[in-house]
Every structure is written in structure tokens, then in C-alpha cells.
Amino acid sequence: MIEARDFIRTRVLTDIDSGAHAQIVTRFPPEPNGYLHIGHAKSICLNFGLAEEAATHPGVSGLCNLRFDDTNPEKESQEYIDAIQRDVQWLGFQWSGEVRYASSYFQALHDFAVELIQAGKAYVDSQTPEQIREMRGTLSQPGSNSPFRDRSIAENVDLFARMKAGEFPDGAHVLRAKIDMGSGNINLRDPILYRIRHIDHHQTGSDWCIYPMYDYTHPISDALEGITHSLCTLEFEAHRPLYDWLLEQLPSLPHPQQIEFARLNLNYTVTSKRKLKQLVDEKLVQDWDDPRMPTISGLRRRGYTPASLRNFCDRIGLSKSDGVVDVAMLEFCIREDLELSAPRAMAVLRPLKVVLTNVAADHLEIIRTVRHPNVDMGERELPLTQEIYIDRADFEEVPPKGFKRLTLGGEVRLRNAYVMRCDEVIKDAAGNSTELRCSLDLATLGANPTDRKVKGVIHWVSVSHSLPATVRLYDRLFNDASPDRGDADFKTFIHEASLETLTDARVEASLATAVAEDRFQFEREGYFCVDLKESSPAHLVFNRTVGLRDSWGKPA
Incomplete structure (x- = not known):
């Protein structure tokens, strides 16, 4: 009523x-x-x-x-x-x-x-x-x-x-x-x-x-x-x-x-149809449904859900006077929805190869874990083989202060699996790390994490049992809170880093059956959606909907 x-x-x-x-x-x-x-x-x-x-x-x-x-x-x-x-x-x-x-x-x-x-x-x-x-x-x-x-x-x-x-x-x-x-x-x-x-x-x-x-x-x-x-x-x-x-x-x-x-005014956003059409016509975005666009079709392709948009509209309410709503409220609504509805998965966006030296070359171990920690979505299988990928950002040979991931001679826990130590770094002629030689503590599978204190937990996928994927890291289209103000050309505020495309990402094998608009939480990375237009079973394409937390404007 x-x-x-x-x-x-x-x-x-x-x-x-x-x-x-x-x-x-x-x-x-x-x-x-x-x-x-x-x-x-x-x-x-x-x-x-x-x-x-x-x-x-x-x-x-x-x-x-x-x-x-x-x-x-x-x-x-x-x-x-x-x-x-x-x-x-x-x-x-x-x-x-x-x-x-x-x-x-x-x-x-x-x-x-x-x-x-x-x-x-x-x-x-x-x-x-x-x-x-x-x-x-x-x-x-x-x-x-x-x-x-x-x-x-x-x-x-x-x-x-x-x-x-x-x-x-x-x-x-x-x-x-x-x-x-x-x-x-x-x-x-x-x-x-x-x-x-x-x-x-x-x-x-x-x-x-x-x-x-x-x-x-x-x-x-x-x-x-x-x-x-x-x-x-x-x-x-x-x-x-x-x-x-x-x-x-x-x-x-x-x-x-x-x-x-009062109409909806959202910061970091332009909603004038004329200006949105200008972005499309001048090819500053892919089309009206570009996931950076504030169009409903763009938000849909980005991974927003109908429930999140309806909840957002309900939360901001109605007013008789104009005001500006923080786009962080919109991002909060999609996080809130996906936190309870998106199954977990592991994806390595920038792969760095790791060879586990203390397991056999043909080692194949199936680690079972839940699809969601709080909602019954069944289990998924994580194949562990001698060769795995971790994310390049999770390794530093000379770590900066406060770094809590993998270092040469240091230990981390592989998510849902064992504690791993880095023993050797293989480099190319330019001095770039191309491969890590590591060993597992085979007594730590399923152990209470407090029994072995390590600096951090990192995600991973098997080299031979993972899938190639393109991952698009979308961010806000404008880098100014008021790009539509009258004293400047709104196009000068376009955020140059609003899209980063990663073509050599790897995702866990359980995503082989993912179809358009399926949404996942890539553990430690954020919420992602299978692209509505360009993804296929032969090569998956994922769009980042939103990060796990609001980090806009915060230092890395």
C-alpha cells in the first residue's frame, strides 16, 4: 500500500x-x-x-x-x-x-x-x-x-x-x-x-x-x-x-x-542526453551501452542489477529542491546486492607463473570450497597443480614498507590451500621477474590460519586448469565531481584511466559455464560481470562492476 x-x-x-x-x-x-x-x-x-x-x-x-x-x-x-x-x-x-x-x-x-x-x-x-x-x-x-x-x-x-x-x-x-x-x-x-x-x-x-x-x-x-x-x-x-x-x-x-x-543529480556524472550523445558521436566511449556511461543499458552491461538500481532510487527518496547525490551511494547499493548474490571465484588479472618445486610434475589435487561464505550455493573445485599463477602485484622481491604478501624467502597462504614459501626468482635479460620457484608446507592444508602466522593470503589459479579471459577494469568516466558545470567543457574532465583492458587474465575453471550477465566476486579484486555483448564460451570477457570497497581518490 x-x-x-x-x-x-x-x-x-x-x-x-x-x-x-x-x-x-x-x-x-x-x-x-x-x-x-x-x-x-x-x-x-x-x-x-x-x-x-x-x-x-x-x-x-x-x-x-x-x-x-x-x-x-x-x-x-x-x-x-x-x-x-x-x-x-x-x-x-x-x-x-x-x-x-x-x-x-x-x-x-x-x-x-x-x-x-x-x-x-x-x-x-x-x-x-x-x-x-x-x-x-x-x-x-x-x-x-x-x-x-x-x-x-x-x-x-x-x-x-x-x-x-x-x-x-x-x-x-x-x-x-x-x-x-x-x-x-x-x-x-x-x-x-x-x-x-x-x-x-x-x-x-x-x-x-x-x-x-x-x-x-x-x-x-x-x-x-x-x-x-x-x-x-x-x-x-x-x-x-x-x-x-x-x-x-x-x-x-x-x-x-x-x-x-527534484531530478537526480549525481556527482562525477553527466546525464544530459545531448552531452551523452556527444560522447557517443565523437567516439569518446564505445556506444550508449558503454559500461562507463550512466545509461541504464551501460549500467546493466557494467554488472548493475535491477534490484540495486531500484534500491538506490528508493534510498535517495524524493525532494522538492535540487541537490547532488554522491555516486558512492550508487556503488554502495550494488555492493550490498552482490555481497549476498554473487558467488566467489578466483581470477588472476596480471599473471606471474609459480612452479611448486616440492610436488610432482603431474600433481593434481582438487581442493573443494564453498561458492559463497554465507549463502548456500554449493561447492566449487579448485585444481592445484605444480604450476600455478599468482598476481604480479602479490610479489615484491624488495618489498616496500608494510607489504604483506609474497617476498623472496617469505611465506604467504594460498587462498583455501597451503602456506607457500618463495625460494627463487627467475628473471629475463631485462631483470624482470618471469617465474617464481616456491615450495608448499604440505601440513598446512585446512589448518587453522592462526597456527602458522604468515604475512598474508593471496589468490591463485592452476596454469593448466584455468581459463584465459579478457578483463576490463572500468572506473568513473569523469575525474571531477562536477564535470557538467557551466564554466568548462565537460570533456576536459574525462578520466583517462577510466578503462584498463587486461587481455591475458586467467580465471578458475569453474567459470567455464558462465554466460552473459553472470556476476561474480573475484576474491580480493572486486565484483565482475560476464560482458553482455562480447563474451563467448571460447573466450570469456569480464567487466569490473565495482571494487570491494570505495577507494576513489585514496592513495594506493
Whole structure:
């Protein structure tokens, strides 16, 4: 049931309790001009979640429509429409009935425009776009009436019909509402309702050459669909008087309530669709679903789960004022989810070969351990052979102060296995370590770690019983907390180390059956996901979702 835990739910609950609505209808109205991002996830969770909560009240039903605001065909495409539907469903939501399009209402929108003209509430303006902009005024100065504002109703009806018939080129005329050029709210200074665009539409083809503006389409589409609560972000607050004015001029339509909430602003992140598209078009990222992108498809490919994103949106809540959420909260939510759901595995990202000198060349020992320390996921088998790989970062011939891993003459414990001592280092001509000769204390398998005090525990895999893999170490795309600030080009803050690709990593053999979007905790390394697009059984590709702990900005 709806709980009064924020101002929107309180409002909806009041409407239910008063009997104003026996059915709560919300809508998610994206423009199909790009991929959805984390900010849209907040709106999706609110609109679909509110409808689901309403439906749990006795005698009340709840619906949420998916309606594409497709009034600008120059920037829209079927690719975006498909991606948006896919993202909504991946998050775990299903819209009511069929997918809706604002373009489905083009005829009704046209007819309501004619009704406004005939009521003397709209007129055709033949000024240039520059003239209209100049006469609109400023925040401190009122606008000026268009010289075409007092055209007769008959002339306006005729001109609008000829606009629709395709007689005029783009920009020759627009249809404007006749409200108040002296209003303190610029959105009420005779806003444009229709403009001429001779371009085919991805849904209606060449049927139309005039297209309605969003501010005109929005309230009428809401009303036609029986929306009860039209939930928008704060930038639409100043547009609400126009929303209400239009519906007041069309009394045959119901009047939904527009309610605004603060959009999601995330530090170290850019969510402007225009700027995200710029990253894609200029090939600064791989595509819209690049795992560094804040798009829902990018987060999915990175390894984020629907539950983690829904939990994040629930945690940050709703506000009436803008603020900035720390991206560390998003990272915390995925760690919290994967801590309980991701099985453990060992992966050596930068292999260094180790030969165990006190076991036979054909030694094969199967060490069994659990897949998860706290959740029953069964066991996995770790083959131990004479040759193993450890990570290069776990060995230092001349260790720095505080180093607690393997050194020449020192001991560590192989994770889930024996204590191992390094006896010899093999180097190449350049003096680089290429192989270690080590020996096991064969009495330490399964022993209480406190019985033998060693400096540390390191992970490993068998050379012959491990799998090759490509591992992509993703980090934040921007190295500045406010890359979208107005005084600088956001691209100058791109983090050059946001992606490191390791092509010679090795993972334990139990991952042979891993498929796209399987998630694992690579012990001591972080949480990783099998890549959705490029991984295959022949060669696995893993993307780092997030580290085991927040280390951003901390020294190594």
C-alpha cells in the first residue's frame, strides 16, 4: 500500500482517501532521442512503483502508461524506442496495455488546436524565429505583441489548414497560444503550439508536416489517457501554468494534476542526453551501452542489477529542491546486492607463473570450497597443480614498507590451500621477474590460519586448469565531481584511466559455464560481470562492476 513517506505519495494517498480517484494512473513519457540514464530510472521507479502501490489498496487500481513523446522526428529513432522498452522491462516493470505514442494523438491534437483558434485563444504568427525570440522579452522585461496577433479567426483557421496541407516551407508560420505577452512567466507569453517541419515521422510517415510542441502535447495526451497524477521533474514547474491553462480552455477534457519533484543529480556524472550523445558521436566511449556511461543499458552491461538500481532510487527518496547525490551511494547499493548474490571465484588479472618445486610434475589435487561464505550455493573445485599463477602485484622481491604478501624467502597462504614459501626468482635479460620457484608446507592444508602466522593470503589459479579471459577494469568516466558545470567543457574532465583492458587474465575453471550477465566476486579484486555483448564460451570477457570497497581518490 502507499505510505505517506514523501510529498507525492502523501498527495496521492489523500486523493485516494477523499474518494477523488478509485484508479491511480501515472505515465512515463520519454522522448525517443537517446538512451535512458540513471535519472530516468528514478522517474521509472516512481511512476511504475506508485501505480503498483496504489493497486494494493482495497477498491483501488493502479496503472502506469509508457508513452513516447515523439513530437520531434528529426532527433528520434526506432533504435531509441526499442532500447527504452528494453530498459523499462529489465528494471522489472510492465506498462499498462500497449505502448503509447504522442503521435497517435496527432489528429486529436490538431482538432483541439482548431478549437483554440475558433475560440480566439490561438493565432498563426508569420514572424521569423529571430523576431519571435526578440519580442518575447526577458525575465525582467515584458514581451511585445506580435503584429499578427489580431488576425481574424477566419484567417487563422485558413492559414493553419494551409500549414497542415504543406503549402508553406519550414519556419514560414507557427501557431501560438494567445495568453499574455506581459506575463511574469515567460512560458505564458504566447507560447508556440505548432511548427512546420517537412520531415517524415518514424510512426506516421509523411502524414504530417506540422508537429505539436511538447508543452502543448503533454497536458492533452495526459488528459486523453486519463492520467490522474502527471509527475515531472522541477524544470517543468514553471510550465505548469501553461499545462493548466490549456486544459482550462478545453473543458471537454479531464484535468490531471501535474506534480514536480527534484531530478537526480549525481556527482562525477553527466546525464544530459545531448552531452551523452556527444560522447557517443565523437567516439569518446564505445556506444550508449558503454559500461562507463550512466545509461541504464551501460549500467546493466557494467554488472548493475535491477534490484540495486531500484534500491538506490528508493534510498535517495524524493525532494522538492535540487541537490547532488554522491555516486558512492550508487556503488554502495550494488555492493550490498552482490555481497549476498554473487558467488566467489578466483581470477588472476596480471599473471606471474609459480612452479611448486616440492610436488610432482603431474600433481593434481582438487581442493573443494564453498561458492559463497554465507549463502548456500554449493561447492566449487579448485585444481592445484605444480604450476600455478599468482598476481604480479602479490610479489615484491624488495618489498616496500608494510607489504604483506609474497617476498623472496617469505611465506604467504594460498587462498583455501597451503602456506607457500618463495625460494627463487627467475628473471629475463631485462631483470624482470618471469617465474617464481616456491615450495608448499604440505601440513598446512585446512589448518587453522592462526597456527602458522604468515604475512598474508593471496589468490591463485592452476596454469593448466584455468581459463584465459579478457578483463576490463572500468572506473568513473569523469575525474571531477562536477564535470557538467557551466564554466568548462565537460570533456576536459574525462578520466583517462577510466578503462584498463587486461587481455591475458586467467580465471578458475569453474567459470567455464558462465554466460552473459553472470556476476561474480573475484576474491580480493572486486565484483565482475560476464560482458553482455562480447563474451563467448571460447573466450570469456569480464567487466569490473565495482571494487570491494570505495577507494576513489585514496592513495594506493
